[in-house]
Amino acid sequence: MAEVRFDRVSKVYPDGTRAVSSMELEIGDEEFMVLVGPSGCGKTTALRMVAGLEEISEGELRIGERVVNDVPSRDRDIAMVFQSYALYPHLSVYENIAFGLRLKKVPKDEIDRRVRDAASVLDLTEWLKRKPRNLSGGQRQRVAMGRAIVRHPQAFLMDEPLSNLDAKLRVQMRAEIARLQSDLGVTTIYVTHDQIEAMTMGDRVAVMRKGRLQQVATPQELYDRPVNLFVGGFIGSPAMNLVQARLEASDGDGSYAVTVGDQRLSLPQELIAARPALRDWSGRELVLGIRPESLQDAALAADAPADRRLRAHVTLREALGSEVDVHATIAARSAETEHVRELIEDRGGLETLEEGGETTIVGRLAPRTTAAEGETVELAVDTAALHFFDPDSGLGIYAAQTEGAVS
Amino acid sequence: MNRYTKLTAMRELSFWVVGAIVLAPLYVLIVLSLKTKQDATASPFGLPTNPTFENYTRAWSSGGATGVPFSTALFNSVFTTVVVVAVLIALAAPAGYAIARRTSRLSNWIFALFVVGIILPMQLGLVPLFVFVGRLGLSGTRLSLVLVYVGVLMPLAVFLYATFFRALPRDYEEAAEVDGASHVRAFVQIVLPLMRPITGTVAILCGLAVWKDFFIPLVFVNGTDNVTLPVAIYSFVGQNVTDWNLIFASIVIAMAPVLIVYVLMQRYVLRGFVTGVRG
Numbered sequence: 004m005a006e007v008r009f010d011r012v013s014k015v016y017p018d019g020t021r022a023v024s025s026m027e028l029e030i031g032d033e034e035f036m037v038l039v040g041p042s043g044c045g046k047t048t049a050l051r052m053v054a055g056l057e058e059i060s061e062g063e064l065r066i067g068e069r070v071v072n073d074v075p076s077r078d079r080d081i082a083m084v085f086q087s088y089a090l091y092p093h094l095s096v097y098e099n100i101a102f103g104l105r106l107k108k109v110p111k112d113e114i115d116r117r118v119r120d121a122a123s124v125l126d127l128t129e130w131l132k133r134k135p136r137n138l139s140g141g142q143r144q145r146v147a148m149g150r151a152i153v154r155h156p157q158a159f160l161m162d163e164p165l166s167n168l169d170a171k172l173r174v175q176m177r178a179e180i181a182r183l184q185s186d187l188g189v190t191t192i193y194v195t196h197d198q199i200e201a202m203t204m205g206d207r208v209a210v211m212r213k214g215r216l217q218q219v220a221t222p223q224e225l226y227d228r229p230v231n232l233f234v235g236g237f238i239g240s241p242a243m244n245l246v247q248a249r250l251e252a253s254d255g256d257g258s259y260a261v262t263v264g265d266q267r268l269s270l271p272q273e274l275i276a277a278r279p280a281l282r283d284w285s286g287r288e289l290v291l292g293i294r295p296e297s298l299q300d301a302a303l304a305a306d307a308p309a310d311r312r313l314r315a316h317v318t319l320r321e322a323l324g325s326e327v328d329v330h331a332t333i334a335a336r337s338a339e340t341e342h343v344r345e346l347i348e349d350r351g352g353l354e355t356l357e358e359g360g361e362t363t364i365v366g367r368l369a370p371r372t373t374a375a376e377g378e379t380v381e382l383a384v385d386t387a388a389l390h391f392f393d394p395d396s397g398l399g400i401y402a403a404q405t406e407g408a409v410s
Numbered sequence: 411m412n413r414y415t416k417l418t419a420m421r422e423l424s425f426w427v428v429g430a431i432v433l434a435p436l437y438v439l440i441v442l443s444l445k446t447k448q449d450a451t452a453s454p455f456g457l458p459t460n461p462t463f464e465n466y467t468r469a470w471s472s473g474g475a476t477g478v479p480f481s482t483a484l485f486n487s488v489f490t491t492v493v494v495v496a497v498l499i500a501l502a503a504p505a506g507y508a509i510a511r512r513t514s515r516l517s518n519w520i521f522a523l524f525v526v527g528i529i530l531p532m533q534l535g536l537v538p539l540f541v542f543v544g545r546l547g548l549s550g551t552r553l554s555l556v557l558v559y560v561g562v563l564m565p566l567a568v569f570l571y572a573t574f575f576r577a578l579p580r581d582y583e584e585a586a587e588v589d590g591a592s593h594v595r596a597f598v599q600i601v602l603p604l605m606r607p608i609t610g611t612v613a614i615l616c617g618l619a620v621w622k623d624f625f626i627p628l629v630f631v632n633g634t635d636n637v638t639l640p641v642a643i644y645s646f647v648g649q650n651v652t653d654w655n656l657i658f659a660s661i662v663i664a665m666a667p668v669l670i671v672y673v674l675m676q677r678y679v680l681r682g683f684v685t686g687v688r689g
């Protein structure tokens with residue numbers, strides 16, 4: 004068991020692709036670190052450098068106290084779960100799990116004991132004699148896990164290990180892997196593009212984009228204080244609403260408000276206290292971030308003051324049972340900064356920025372809401388949970404540099 | 411769904427017709443090989459009135475014009491084929507592996523060279539090759555035959571292996587390395603077993619090419635005791651008289667091993683041809 008440290012690590016592929024840029028990251032002993040980001044952002048490359056499967060172009064990588072840049076994979080004492088599982092097709096489940104131990108010349112009875120232990124933990128005992136091709140997807144996934152855990156390695160590396168499973172199994176295995184990891188206490192780097200996996204599994208989450216680390220923080224910190232527009236938009240589902248807004252100081256009494264189109268939201272004192280840098284923005288345009296879960300049907304929150312509401316026109320109502328997602332347009336400009344556009348591309352470009360003066364926002368409302376398509380709804384806004392970003396740099400507006408921020 | 415309609419009847423009829431056309435030569439072959447000379451002349455295509463294996467025993471023990479007994483030719487064929495295939499696999503598999511796994515420009519060039527080697531007819535190099543074999547003092551030997559075949563078929567074998575390895579995910583080898591295996595060990599314990607289907611294909615395609623080849627043994631070992639079956643069969647073709655029933659019996663003998671291998675390895679043979687066609 005050991006820490007893993009990236010010290011300004013970069014990867015440039017022979018074709019010139021800069022897949023990872025100056026990555027600076029420290030993964031603590033026994034920590035579960037999740038690397039998350041959109042497809043193609045360099046997660047797999049980063050992981051493969053730790054595994055020793057990809058040469059490190061620049062910087063230093065340490066496992067424990069040892070710089071491993073030039074240490075071949077087989078001597079790094081790490082275990083990896085591949086996205087494809089890469090189970091040896093010609094070997095039985097037993098031999099697949101035992102393979103690494105046989106190479107280390109572990110005594111036969113010790114191998115047998117460890118394989119059987121791992122198999123019973125993973126519920127594989129009755130399949131030990133089978134070949135991988137005769138197993139279901141979930142079972143193969145567990146064999147891949149088994150192959151990793153019998154080795155008692157310094158670190159586990161997992162590359163989207165759940166992406167080939169169906170949704171239900173994925174939720175189940177998510178919990179199982181997290182439990183296993185904390186039982187075994189092995190340092191783990193887990194790569195995924197799924198922010199829900201990242202949030203639910205990681206002790207800390209490192210968000211990457213285009214080869215650069217954006218923010219490394221606990222899931223809660225990431226959610227509450229995203230360092231920039233990208234992290235704000237990437238973490239959370241449905242995604243944070245981003246609209247163009249203007250910050251205004253009310254006549255000298257020290258209180259502030261944002262105008263969104265022709266509507267005004269007063270900001271509570273504690274919000275300004277938590278983000279003192281906002282004071283410099285009065286009279287200026289910025290990007291306002293409203294999480295869907297910060298919106299509520301005002302009819303169900305009678306005590307919501309009038310200056311903390313947004314009027315919106317419902318265009319779509321999606322009832323999910325436990326809540327209702329309402330898509331509604333408000334009279335305001337979308338945040339049309341370069342960063343937002345890129346963010347939308349990263350998400351797959353499904354949404355488009357509306358032309359003119361209308362923006363669609365999504366609210367996650369309580370199921371009792373009567374908001375219906377085609378009607379106007381009053382949305383109560385939890386103004387204490389609003390987010391603000393610099394439209395030019397895309398950075399979140401807080402005090403100074405946010406903790407965990409990577410410049 | 412599966413009613414027997416006029417259309418199905420037509421289709422079945424056409425199958426029978428095509429089948430008959432394909433099988434007719436085989437029928438003639440077997441029938442004639444079982445007839446005496448007189449019988450064959452009297453009614454070449456009728457069923458044998460008095461079936462005999464005499465042709466087989468004669469072909470087996472005495473040769474034709476060259477005087478090489480068929481048993482010897484059969485041994486030569488088996489020996490040459492087996493040795494050539496074994497050497498090809500032993501050399502082409504690692505070569506194809508290296509070409510596929512090294513992404514340097516050099517390996518692309520080497521791959522291209524092998525492809526050119528498949529396309530170029532070997533007859534172009536025949537004379538220098540013949541002279542070269544002579545200078546080595548190997549004229550007429552089994553070794554010369556083996557060397558020439560290995561050289562001629564190596565491009566195809568390397569091509570097949572390289573294409574196979576290019577399509578084989580690296581994940582298996584990488585998983586083995588992370589598990590603690592050296593490159594060599596990963597190759598031996600993981601890659602070699604995964605290679606079985608393509609090895610079957612290479613063995614079939616190359617083995618068959620050697621087995622049925624007439625030209626190379628005719629050039630390199632004709633007139634010696636080292637001739638292979640096709641040349642030995644040809645020796646029954648006399649200047650004045652040709653014993654067709656002897657020839658046909660020897661053809662049946664030559665076919666037998668191929669049929670046995672085919673029955674045993676049907677799966678690989680079919681895949682081999684499909685790969686060969688696609689390649």
Ligand SMILES: Nc1ncnc2c1ncn2[C@@H]1O[C@H](COP(=O)(O)OP(=O)(O)O)[C@@H](O)[C@H]1O
Pocket residue numbers: 016017018020021022040041042043044045046047048049
């Ligand atoms: N072997 C390679 N050669 C060249 N470019 C590569 C190679 N592997 C990955 N890349 C590029 O590096 C970037 C990061 O890839 P990857 O690490 O696989 O991303 P992720 O796992 O986050 O989806 C991508 O732009 C990808 O196209």
Ligand SMILES: [Mg+2]
Pocket residue numbers: 043046047048
């Ligand atoms: Mg990936």
